Amino acid sequence: MTGSAARTASFDQVSVLAGTLLGRVDELADRLLETLPHDSHAANNSAGLPRHEVRRCCEDNLDSLLRILGNGEPVGGHLYDTARQTGRLRAEQQVPLDTVLSTYRLGGRVLWEALVDLAKRDDGIDRDSLLDLASTVWAMIDSVSAEVAGAYHRAEMELLRTDEQRRFALVDDLLANRAEDPSVVRAAANVLDLPVDADYVVVTAATADDGRPSLRTPGDMLAIRGIRSIWQQRSENLTGLVVVHQPAMTGLMMLLDRIARGPVGISPRVRGLAEVATGYRLALLALRTVNTGATMVANLDDRLQEALLVQSPELAGRLVQVALGPLLELPAREQEMLLETLRAWLEANCSASSTADRLYCHRNTVLNRLHRLEDLLLVPMHDPRGQVQLRLALAAYDLR
Template identity: 45%
Template sequence: MDRRGAGEVQAAAHSLAGSVLGRVNDLTDELVRVINEQNPGYQQLHVVPEADLWQSCHDNLERVLQLLSQGCDGADRVAQFYDAARATGQRRAQQRLPLDDLLRSFRIGGRMVWQALIAQARAEHVTDTDDLLDLATLVWELVDALSSQVAAAYHVAERALVRADEQRRAALWEGLLQGRASDAAFAYEASRIIRLPVEGPYMAVAAEGRFATSDLTETLGRKLDDSGLRSAWQVRANALVGLVSLPGCDTAELMKALPAVRGAVGVSLVVDGLAEVHTAYRQAVLALRTVPHGKPAVVCLAERLPEALLLSSPELTGSLVQQWLRGLLDLPDEERRILLQTLASWVETGGSATRAAQDLHCHRNTVLNRVRRIEALTGRCLPGGEIPIELALVVRALPFLPSRRRS
């Protein structure tokens, strides 16, 4: 605009915009009609009431025309006309209208303002082409500035909504895992939010939180979706939790998908409906605890019931350990490790020195010598053949003993 003088262009803008401002209501009616015709997002989503659309169109048209008619000298003066754009951006974000649709409506509005100014120029016989070209530049600079304000306000409101949604989702998951789904209203709300059925068989999954990422939950969800299983996943402070709806109680596809998790994974028994998923969650956590530390594995509670019993009853575990391992646990680390390993192999092979020797890669007599050493330390006889259930349980408890008492 320097080549012709900003004053002449401003004068033309003031005159034309002032005239158009007097019929802003008619221009608003036309803009609403065009948006509904050319911007299908408004009609398809039905999130912006007609009265709201009309008012925001009116306020933003008015602000553009006021800026043109009254001048826009100084940043502070321009900024005071951004209120309508900011309010529109915030409101449309809260209504979940896509930002692309919102910005498209502003471009349509800018085009209508320009068309109205051209029509007014013709009515007033303003025919200077350079003036009109410079006025077009000014109009689109203002529309771009207002669009930037709209987008900025939209993003601020969108971030606030995301935080609120995350907090609501986290609270909902806490309610599910604490048993609140026994209340029908809560169960149906949870079903709507996490998109899982209220009724039907469920299994819960618990995994180590250090491996939990949004990419992992998306991968798991996609794998299960492809297998016809619906699931929902939540990353908590120290664990990844999953709820899986199992039509027909078919667990095979679930077990195929879970190795995608790098660490240890626990899987519950099957429970009935969202009302029981808190029980399934506790079971999945218990199954997870039966995996020795640092060992990646997918385990079902159904396969680890003895270990789960021991973990659930530390008093029972402590009593069995004292009865069967008391002197053995006080040995130096290396000797204790060897003897506990021998005891585990002895039990697993049904008291067979030959098979235990093969398992331990040593001579049969070495196994028998170690067994006699264990018997001397514990005061217990280690029979061959049928192993006492108490001794079998003690061996299963070995991975869960406090670190100072296991190898």
């Protein structure tokens, strides 16, 4: 017999054996179900799969395997649909892929044993034919398992995308002040695994032109230190909801300082998920108090005067013009020297001696410059109200 004729005969024999076993699928499904190890049952049970559903799946897949064998179905054909459906369904049910593939291997063994038992009763099937049969069965199991795994991974990716979209939508609901609806808060707490009534701060980090946020992997860095947080990239910033406890606030600021590479804003502490939208608005306000390109973590409570100024840009501009206008009309070199002196004097609590130490010059030099500022600005330098105005004007000038 030629090789081609032998292969044809071998296929005909496999087809006949598979057709015979199609009438015994119920029996084979029972045998496979009994063969499944305890941990496989446990995995199916943890996914909430009743025994009758597991058995029905075994029956459907054994039927499909026998039809593939009997028809010589090419890989990817429609008879593989059952395997693909099983892979997708088990991914949705969160049954581990190893468990699913292990069941297919056991199914292959059940089929092989049944085929051998039939073949032994057939005088027309010799030892070489049995070897061909083994090769055919296990090649089919491998190809079917590949289809199952492919469908499983595709479904898994779809589920991840869907889950990520839901998480994004829930965070967006919280930040957009839709948390007045208790169902939104409950859903966010369950899906995001966040406490409803804990204290939170909202952190928002600017995104650079190259797409990098101003904080490097903040979620991982906080998790290492036992701080729970959720982070989401929005259109222009990376925003985080951070669960805080009283001792953790200082440590949080220190950590963010270490991983910052651009402007970052932090809200005051807010109570519960329902107040996160308020925290987000305040974090954005804190972020606006940092100059573009600067690397700084701005806690709103430490920058309230700057926050007031950025909230009223027209008034801030007018303040600069009224308080510092004559100074800003000077030549650049003299302007810079007097601005430096004014800033150092205010930071030194209006002490001429301390200002001289800061600027590495003589006290009389500082006094002369202060007299020059008084003449220019028409503000008594030791008037408390005038000092407040000058401080605010300098802050507004820096923000500008």
